[in-house]
Amino acid sequence: MTHQIPRSQVAAANDPSCDFPLQNLPYGVFSKGGAGPRCGVAIGDKVLDLAACESLGLIDAGGTFAAPQLNGFIARGRAEWDRTRARLTELLAEDGPRELPLVAMADVTLHLPICVTEFTDFYASKNHAFNVGVLFRGPENALPAQWTHMPIGYNGRASSVVVSGTDIRRPMGQVKGEAGPEWTACRRLDLELELGAIVGADSVMGQRIGVDQAEEMIFGYVLLNDWSARDIQAWEYQPLGPFQAKALGTTISPWIVTQAALEPFRSEGAPRDNDLLPYLHEDRPGFYDMTLGWTMNGQQMACTNYTVMYWSSAQQLAHHAVSGCPMRVGDLLGTGTISGPAPDQTGALLEMTQGGKVPVTVNGAPRTFIEDGDEVGLFGFAQGDGFRVGFGPCTGRILPAQP
């Protein structure tokens, strides 16, 4: 018996190297011509206009697809996510109805897919935490004592989350000088290869969230590049954590790959060093077998897999609410930098170049940190049998500082 791969009426979606086959159906927000942004789904080299689908009576999401962000649709809940996915699969299948409102991906502008309610960034790759810990605090204090007991995270800044393709300005700021602070353009500008989980349901203030419940609350994932000013970070981050070093911009992919699309790739993460407190215990593995990597100016710099991670997004969400913090639809939870053990598996230049001491080569030129004009791109996909579920591009180019 041959395994039959479901095929789409959109020819490009059936190419095994396409990020957007029928099995994916990621959600985003697009505009075309003078029309305002509305919700869409990526299929092959096309975008299905979901607002138009609703107008045509092909699908029903209570009018939420006409909005310029997906928050309204997401807030309708998991049963609606499932129903809509099933309906989209029917519509876009090889034998689906013709004359769907499909527009060429090449003709659209992609926008932030959600209004980011709040943004939290975690620190869940043990390789990354150890490597960076060595650079900032030395090998003895590299991994904080609580690291294997809780997903460490900090609140980031939602207003600086931008969509792929947005230029990022190199920041000015304070760094440690010979005698006190020095005012300078950032000299150690870095990327961070991450995934971002999008919270799809509200929780109640004063109530915790179980890990299983947390997983049910996650709508999907985006690629996420948490641009980082390492020299500013080193001077500012004690004792209250990184602040302006992380506020210059955070780039996310325009397409949200749903949890449903990733389900076939569910996988264990890194082995545990110790038992967990019950509130962090998960009954089933919370990771996906997913290739993740990044490029600079078109050259692949590193490639790893999401399964290197120690803390899942569901565990992070459960921990986020452990004190009773209410979570909201549209909250974005960064996984933290995703790094494998080898230099060409690291998700940040800080690690790859050992704090700038070991330059790497990009198209023949040396790099320790990011230079003006450099473009960093993230990529990610789960490889199926004859298809892959991918995120599409997540890029940003660095503009010179404005002194």
Added chain:
Amino acid sequence: MTHQIPRSQVAAANDPSCDFPLQNLPYGVFSKGGAGPRCGVAIGDKVLDLAACESLGLIDAGGTFAAPQLNGFIARGRAEWDRTRARLTELLAEDGPRELPLVAMADVTLHLPICVTEFTDFYASKNHAFNVGVLFRGPENALPAQWTHMPIGYNGRASSVVVSGTDIRRPMGQVKGEAGPEWTACRRLDLELELGAIVGADSVMGQRIGVDQAEEMIFGYVLLNDWSARDIQAWEYQPLGPFQAKALGTTISPWIVTQAALEPFRSEGAPRDNDLLPYLHEDRPGFYDMTLGWTMNGQQMACTNYTVMYWSSAQQLAHHAVSGCPMRVGDLLGTGTISGPAPDQTGALLEMTQGGKVPVTVNGAPRTFIEDGDEVGLFGFAQGDGFRVGFGPCTGRILPAQP
């Protein structure tokens, strides 16, 4: 010549000990009976219904006062703030028009005055930073090296900001145990006496904000109690800063006292230890001569003055945008705990009891940290000549943990 104090047609507003005289006119959001929340202004023992004022043609704010938060009005900008204040002063003066839509403060429910866009908490009292630094890190490392060069802050959680009168649940969480983490109800629950500055204008991503411009962007201030779980904080906060220790709730006063109302009380802050980088220089002092303190179960515990602070809210806002972080209408910037040098001037039990080592007495009973059922109230006012500009109550009661 006798100084003539402008008087209001609302008799209680002319009592010299009233927080809400004609000179104040703080904004809030209230509801009464079955009607939905709308914007109002406090005057004496009454609330002026601003939505009704607009309906009656007494004032014009583009319909924004009918909303259940002040963000829409605030976004109309400083010229509109000034125009509205002048008009409200006319309306509520002794010789203003009668038959205004005034309702008794005792009959209304007060709500969060703004939709909190994002919440940032700073660390701007040198006494507090030093005292807490000693307790967490010892006297040698108490004050971080950059403390006198930049306003240190961290992003907090906007979703857990609640209005005065909301009960706060004692959190469960991880604390450091003999051998690894222990799961427990928080044993060292604390308050933090702060002000919160409300950002009243957007800034542009990638562009800095000058301190003078930052001051122009601040709409007003609330009292702010940043409830803190000190034992959870001690275990979690390195290296990325406080997280769940600060997520159980942050209580703000329902009334926003405008910058305009505080202008007569403008004052210098604490003396500077060193020159500042130009982006943090302010041309005029950024503080107000304002009494601030807190009570537990009705007993006054501490009283200090805002002028003990080292970094003004305008400096904090300028620093918040130094990396190009875009600021938004409705952003809430906590000053950090406000502490004078003496124990009865401290804004947190952690300092007052020297980390729980020296109990204090509350209504005859000893306290080191907050117990279940305790109610903490903040107070604050600027004392004028025959009147005072105050915030009204900012209270919260602690509910037992839910194991």
